[in-house]
Amino acid sequence: MSADSYSAECTGLLLVDPYNDFLSEGGKLHGFAKPIADSVGTLANLIAVVDAVRKAGVQVFYVPHHRALPNDYEGWIHPSPYQLGAGRAQVFAVDSWGGEWHPAFLPQKNDVIVKEHWGASGFANTDLDFQLKQRGIEKVVVVGMLANTCIETTGKFAAELGYHVTLIRDATAAFSKEAMHAAHEINGPTYAHSIITTAELIAALR
Secondary structure, three states, rough: OOOOOOOOOOOOEEOOOEEHHOOOOOOHHHHHHHHHHHHOOOHHHHHHHHEEEHOOOOEEEEEEEEEOOOOOOOOOOOHHHHHHHHHHOOOOOOOOHHHHOOOOHHOOOOOOOOOEEEEOOOOOOOHHHHHHHOOOOOOEEEEEEOHHHHHHHHHHHHHHOOEEEEEEEEEEEEHHHHHHHHHHHHHHHOOOOOOEOOOHHHHHHH
16 A cells, blocks of 8 residues: 555554563563564654654654553453463563653653553543544554554554554564564455555655
8 A cells, every 4th residue: 555645634653562671672461572673664754753753843743552550451351361361470560660761752742642541442441542543544554563552553543533543564673573574464454445665655745
């Protein structure tokens, strides 16, 4: 899919889960994503995307996963296996280094930090849809971690709500080649309006 046009007035960047636990050496999930991230240049491309959209005047929305506490799912009726695993590992734990933003993605003054999501969708049980609508955003560019979980689910939810969705195939990563392939070659084309590279996005922003 080719790049569309992205005006600053109606476009928002959704930066999903830019935590140390995902993106920094020593992070709890970094090692699992590292082979794919290194192969596509995830970190460098994320930095390039964020820099380009800021220069273009595009609004940045931080879409963070819930930061873990030890007893998060105690008493829950239907916690998912995904949630239970994250709870046991205390991924993105409150007051931990892993739950801090990667140093390359420290929020700036005008960035919007959305309420934390408990599952894979940045929209479910958060204020993301409200924040986008209040700013007149119609197109969302979704980047961050992971391609086949939070990126895919947030992108699908955005499409269901009527947003134009762009995925950046090399500004994300997954834990396997199969997961990356499914995210961009099988599932992505069923909901995303555009699936492009970092270089193509930057060219479109110019």
